[in-house]
Amino acid sequence: MLRIRLICPIIIPVVVIGGLIYPILGYLLLLDMLLLIGISPSKGRWFCGNLCSRGIFNDLVLSKISRKIKIPKLFYNSGFRIALLIIMMGFMVFRIIGSEGVFVKLGGIFVGIYIMQTLIISVIAIFVSPRAWCQICPAGTLQRLFDLKKNTIVVDKEKCIDCGLCSKVCPMHLKVNEIKYKPDCIKCGRCIDVCPKNALKYSRQ
Ligand code: SF4
Ligand code: SF4
Ligand code: SF4
Known part of the structure; x- marks a missing residue:
């Protein structure tokens, strides 16, 4: 398992740099989503601790320069988390509808979303705590919703x-x-x- 964790962060340059040349790589984000939703009924948020490229990158790298202060109370508010989930999903749907449905173009949109998210996640990891974003991340909230508490x-x-x-x-x-x-x-x-x-x-x- 440790080896898989070490490999996971490779996805970041693959999508961030490779995706600018080959937008189709943006579909890795969709694969991520399907995988984490598929795992969550039986394992809860296991994906976050063991397979997420950004989460593990924060653990391994950004934690070294993180301020590591307390995660803000607002991040624990369910309403805030659900609102963020709806806003981010809405933004994704809005971009998809506006893309005229071209397959490669859609990949480019996913790449753009991934880059934007990675920037936000990294800034929060450095200035607050490595896993602070994970408290409000829409993907984390989704896993919570599907978790059968097993x-x-x-x-x-x-x-x-x-x-x-x-x-x-x-x-x-x-x-x-x-x-x-x-x-x-x-x-x-x-x-x-x-x-x-x-x-x-x-x-x-
Ligand atoms: S909460 Fe989001 S960013 Fe954090 S590990 Fe899970 S999927 Fe990755
Ligand atoms: S508080 Fe209890 S459960 Fe936690 S590390 Fe100490 S002994 Fe273990
Ligand atoms: S997230 Fe916290 S409670 Fe869960 S396994 Fe890691 S250290 Fe333990």
């Missing part, structure tokens, strides 16, 4: 000594050992790795 992190309260290490390393700034249902957990596994008491595990129903 794959969540559970805490063995008997073993937990409340040391707080799990919450400290959580890229989504979740209070890992305190809250039961964690719809924004991206299944990165960092909390499990760091727990000194083996008190955390995935519950797969």
Whole structure:
């Protein structure tokens, strides 16, 4: 899995640079969307923690220069997240309708959207926190909506000594050992790795 994570960020230059020459590469964005929606019923936001090119690039690279401050409270507001999802989907549909439906032209629109999003994601990662965007990302919100809650992190309260290490390393700034249902957990596994008491595990129903 680690190797796949290391390869994922390659998608960024492929779409950002390659897409300007071959707009058809923009369809990788659609593939991304289909994949993450397909995975989310059984695994929740697993895609975000293990396959997303931008998310993993932020973890591996931008985290080194990120200010790593608290994710703003507004980012946790469901209404704000849904509004952003609707605006971004609406923008995409608007661009698609205006493109006269030419296949390659559509690819170019996806490339444009990808570049714009990547810029926004990177700026937020540097000035706030590497995964701050992931709290409001429309793709993340979509995965939440499709999540059947079959794959969540559970805490063995008997073993937990409340040391707080799990919450400290959580890229989504979740209070890992305190809250039961964690719809924004991206299944990165960092909390499990760091727990000194083996008190955390995935519950797969
Ligand atoms: S929330 Fe969006 S940007 Fe973040 S990892 Fe998921 S798909 Fe990628
Ligand atoms: S650190 Fe744990 S709770 Fe936080 S996102 Fe990763 S797997 Fe989920
Ligand atoms: S790292 Fe483990 S022991 Fe520490 S608070 Fe989290 S679950 Fe509890």
